[in-house]
Amino acid sequence: MHYKTPIFIIVSVLLITTIPESAAQQQGLFLRTILDTIRNMNLETMIKFMSAPFLRSFMKFAQEGERELNEEPPDEPFLLPEYDFIIVGAGTAGCALANRLTENPAWTVLLIEAGRQENYMMDIPIMANYWQLIETDWKYKTQPDKKACLGHTNGQCNWPRGKVMGGSSVLNYMIYTRGNRRDYDGWAQLGNDGWSYEEVLPYFKKLEDFTVNEQFDPRYHNRGGPLSVGYSPYHTKIAEAFVEAAQTLGYPYVDYDGPTQVGVSYLHTSIQNGTRHSSSRAYLHDKRRSNLHVAKLTQVTKIIIDENNRARGVSMLRGNIAKRALARREVIVSAGAINSPQLLMLSGIGPRKHLESLGIPVRSDLKVGHNLQDHWALGGLTFLINQSVSLVTERIVSNADYLQQYFEDHSGPLSVAGGCEALIFDDLKRPGDPDGHPNLEILVQGGSIISNPLLRKDFGISDYIYNSVYKPIEKFDSWMAFPMIMLPKSRGRIMLANKNPLSKPLIYPNYYGDLEDLEVTVEGAKKIIALSKTPAFQKYGSRINPIPLPPCKHLKFLSDDYLRCHARQLTFTIYHHVGTCKMGPDSDPDAVVNSRLQVRGIQGLRVIDASIMPVIPAAHTNSPTYMIAEKGADLIKKHWGFIQ
DSSP states (O other): OTTHHHHHHHHHHHHHTOOGGGGHHHHHHHHHHHHHHHHTTOOHHHHHTHHHHHHHHHHHHHHHHHHHHHOOOOOSSSSSSEEEEEEEEOOOHHHHHHHHHSSSOOOOEEHHHHHOOOGGGOGGGGGGGGSSSTTTBEEEOOOOSSSTTTTTTTGGGGGOOOOOGGGGGGGOOOBBOOOOOHHHHHHHHHHHHTSSHHHHHHHHHHHHHEGGGGGTOOOOOOOSEEEEOOOOEEEOOHHHHHHHHHHHOOBOOTTTTTOOOOOOEOOOOOOTTTTTOOOOHHTTTTOOOOTEEOOSEEEEEEEEEETSBBBEEEEETTTTEEEEEEEEEEEEEEEHHHHHHHHHHHHTEEEEHHHTTOOOOOOOOOTTSSSSSSSSEOOOOEEEESSOSOOOHHHTTHHHHHHHHHHHSOGGGGGGGGTTTEEEEOOTSSTTTTTOOOOOOEEEESSSSGGGGTHHHHHHHHHHHHHHHTTTGSSSEEEEEEEEEEOOOBBEEOOOOSSOTHHHHEEEEEEEEEEEEHHHHHHHHHHHHHTTHHHHHHHHTTTTTOOOOOOGGGSSSSSSHHHHHHHSSEEEEOSSSTTOOOOOOOOOOOOOOTTBBBTTTTTTTEEGGGGGGGGOOOOTTHHHHHHHHHHHHHHHHHHHOOOO
8 A cells, every 4th residue: 555655645736736726625525536536546547647648638737727717807906986887796697798798998897706716627527516515606405395305405405506707607517508489489478579589599699609510500500609519528328328219219319409499419518628618718718808897705785776766886795894886877687596686685676575574675666586487307316227338426537548538638528517418308298299399308417316426415315315215226337317397387486584695595496386397297207217218228227226215115116106206305406597587578567677677666777697587498597598698788788879
């Protein structure tokens, strides 16, 4: 064992000293995974890690990371007393808005972010789940109820949200899907002028640099936009089996970001050259503009509203010091579907009865926090296989060839988007219709809950459930798939716990509040089981984990009733929280913003993020959020007479 000590020290020093100190905590979980693996390496593997080619590739990667850190706009130490625009939240929407508004050199913009800088370790795709357990995540949890999340610790589902430059685009699994044309036509039919599919399609095209050449159709795609969209550089044999199995069952291979969605496809991802392409990297890195100031580690506590009900600026905490900044033109809230309604309500914009119960003076009586929607899935449906072809974290990070491959050219298993690889969209109401409106997505992973020791913590699975069902199979290779509800009927709500801006809001998702959602989940689980039985999976000996969930073991295993019970026990959010500042016309009593994204009853205030969605689209919501920001920026430019 003596030979391991000096090599372990050398590798540890190399890994840690090439990472800027400010990023060290965020790197810690990943580094510990690598270093724990190094401790147990045999001599042959250790020699590979210390070879000159490996060390050169690692240093190349470290230099790239340093360059990316330097390209992010710095934290501005001296803020101006007044800006033309103040943007609250440097997430998906906020970064895009900051870029587009500073295209006018005459405008000054302050972008405020509660979290810190992004760093390059966060941009290794396979490590997506690591950033949900540290300070880059707000660490929200749902309130317990009797309908869902029953097998999670304390009956609460974890709801990760990004607290970092780039927001949730740094925590998500990089899956890029736009949705169906009926989603946006439905928004327009609700009275939201300008939001039909034909009207938002140009913004989807504007934002993307589409790299899937065989699917490039200029009617639907664009090259040269800020966000890179394309396939992951690597697919496992599990992903290949999934695509083959889906086609065996009659699903066509489709460009789901094209004219129709029903079918199967490898994932389109927001990955550039094998690394995560977050909103910060896409819209702000290497785009330094003197008219943009960024305030990091700064939490906005209240919107300043004058006696004429006009937003004049924001109050904020910066390093625990109370400060304020004023806006000549507008305050734009882009803090996401949890933080945006929280900030509005703290500022007196929200349901009168709720705000008055907390002693908050009401400035505009609106249904802020209502209309909460999400995509979620029956979780933990695990299949065992008899070949070593799945994505097992320990096996990947202990393989010097895999690491060198990634450090050198960002390919190989580490380039898979959080382990997610392919999907099926299906319309259960119109089976066989290639032009359906998908109400189900089946998302496959090249591993499962047992493949990464942190996944159970990410989802918050209780020790009792995990130790009973998953611990006995930890030594197996495996895969899993999520049956996701894409057009949920259930609606939840965000509420304030109190009027302290540092308190976390109360989250009531109301999963399975409408039983139709439960039936979609059950039918989706049955389709996954059918996929496992096809020849494509059977060549790997695929079979479902036979251990039932203890609270469901009184029911016939895999019967509809068992699957309903399973769905209520393990309820996995897909992180698509939307709708809490609903967009709608003046005739809609539930609307918070109008079709120009202006807050009703308050001048000079807009909300531009996923919270304005009146109805959740059949899409992973990161792409629609970019679209909303692009369109929102043009609405602002038009309002203030800036025409490019």
